[in-house]
Amino acid sequence: METLLSVKNLCAAYVQGGQRVRVVDGVSLELRRGEVLGIAGESGCGKSTLAQVLALLARPPLWVEQGEFWLDGTIYHLAQEHRLSRELRGCKVAMLPQGALNALNPTARIREIALEVIRAHQPKTTPQEAYARTQERLERLGLPVRVLEAYPHQLSGGMRQRVVTVISTLLNPKVLIADEPTSALDVSSQKAVVKLLRELLEQRVIEGVIFIAHDLPLLRNVADRIAIMYAGKVVELGPSREMVEASRHPYTKALVEAVLVPEPYIRQRRVEGIEGTPPDLRAPPPGCRFAPRCRYAWARCRELEPPPFGDKERFAACWLLEGMSA
C-alpha cells in the first residue's frame, strides 16, 4: 500500500529554564493510505507529545529538534519551519483532541464553531455556505442535523465527541491525528466514535488516521497496525492482531497481560499490573529504558540500548530478540 505520511527520526523536546527534556526520541513511523495506525503506551510515554508534533501544533516550550516529515511525497523540515502555513496545518493534517468539552467554546452554538473553523482557513466563506456544508456532512454521516443549533453542554459526551470529529474533518484533511478521542467515553459511545472514523475513511473524507490511546482492546479493534511507545521511543510495531496474540517485547506483553476484558480467563487468575513507573525523562537510564521494570532484564540491557530487531513492518527493540529472524 501507498505511504501517505511518514516521519523519520523525529525528536522533540520541552525546553524550559535551560533544561531540555526529550520526550519524543528518534521516532520513525509510516501511515498508509486508508489505514488506521494505533499508538499505545502509558501516561508520560510521549504519545500525546508525538500527536502535537504530527498535527503540526508544536509550539514552545515544545521544540522539534530534528526529523523529516513526508506528506504525500512532499518533505517538510519541522525543525526549521517554525511557522507552517495553515494550508498544511488544519487543512492537510488535523487534530481530533481528547476532551470534546474543552475543545468547544461553551458560549457558541455548534454551527458558529463550524463557521469559525472553516473561516480560519477559507476567510471568504459565508455563514450560509458553512452551514450548508456542515449540514450536508452531518447528513452523510447519519448524525442529527439539530446539533447545529445546540450549545456544547446540551449534547451528551458521546455526541459531543462525534460532533468534534465532524468539525475537525470539515476541511477534508488527509490525515487525522486522534489523541485519545474516546478515553472519557463509555463503551457504547466509544463504539459510535470509532464507527464514525471508519465511515470518514470509507467515504474518503480523510485518507488516514493516527489513533492514540492507552486502551489496547480498543486499538485492537480500530487500528490496522499498532505501535507501542515507551519513554519516548517506539519499542514494538506490527499488525494489530499479532501485537496482541504474539507480542515480542516484554513491555507489550505486560500491557497485554494487564488488560481486563469480560472473557472467562481473567477470573481464573490474578492479573498483574506493571510494577514501577516509567523513567524520568530528564535522566533516562542507559541501555534499554524498560530494563528497570523488566523481569527478563540482564546486564547487557542496562548498558546498551537495543536496536529494533525485525523489519520495518514488524519489529521490536529488545535484546532477547537478537538473532531472531522476523
Place this chain on the structure above:
Amino acid sequence: MKSLLQVRALSRTFGSGKRALQAVKGVSFDLAPGEIVAVVGESGSGKSTLARLILRLLSPTEGQMLLEGQDVQRIPLRTYWRSVQAVFQDPYAAFNQFYSVQRLLQKALTLFGPLPTQERKARMHLALQSVGLEPERILGKYPHQLSGGQRQRVMVARAIMLRPRLLVADEPTSALDASLRATVLNLLKDVRQKHGMSIIFITHDIGQAYYLSDRILVMYRGEVVEEGPVEQVVEQSQHPYTKRLLSDVPRFHG
C-alpha cells in the same frame, strides 16, 4: 448471612415539574459482609448518583437504607462515615492541593475524635504500607509530587485506614493507565480478603467488574435492569441492555 447494607426502593429526582429527572428509580439490593458488588452502566445511568446516595452525600427522594438493620437516617453522619468510606474517580480532585499526604490522612482520622499521636502515626504507616507505599517517602509529599497511581493508592490507604465496613469505589480506576488498573483492583481484592470489607464498585467497564466482583447490578436509566452472580450476568445475560453493553465491549482476543 445477615446483610451489611439493605437498600430499599431508593429513588432520587433532580429538579421538579416538567424538568424533573429521576436519576435513580426504585433501586433495591442487599449487600453481605465481605461481598463485592459492581454497579455497571453507561454514562447517565444513575450509577454515580446511587453511590452518592449510599454515601449520604445526597439524600434520597424516596426509599430507605439499613446499615446492619438500622435505618441510616437515624445514624449521625460522622458515625455513618466511620462505617462507610469512599474512593473517587479523580484522586487529584479529591485531594486538597495544599495538604501533604500526612495532613490529609490526619484530617481523616479526626472522624474518630482525638487519638494519641503514636496511635495516629501507627495507623497511617500501616495503611500506606498495605497499599505498597513507603510511609517515610510519601508522608511529606504534596499531590502534585505524586503520580496518578500513587495518588489513587493514597486515597485507598486513607479509606482503609478508617477500617470501614463498606467501601464505595466510584470509578476508582478510570483515570488510571491500563497497566495500573489491575494493581488498584488487586489492592481492593486484598483489602476485602484481609479486613472482610464490603465493596460497592461503580464502573462503566464490564471487564473490570467481571474481574473484581462477586455480583453485578446493571443499571439503565436509573433502574437496575439485571442483577446476579458475575458469571451468570456476563455469560448468560438476559436483559437486552446487558447484552448490548457486552457486545459493545471491544473484543480483545480472536
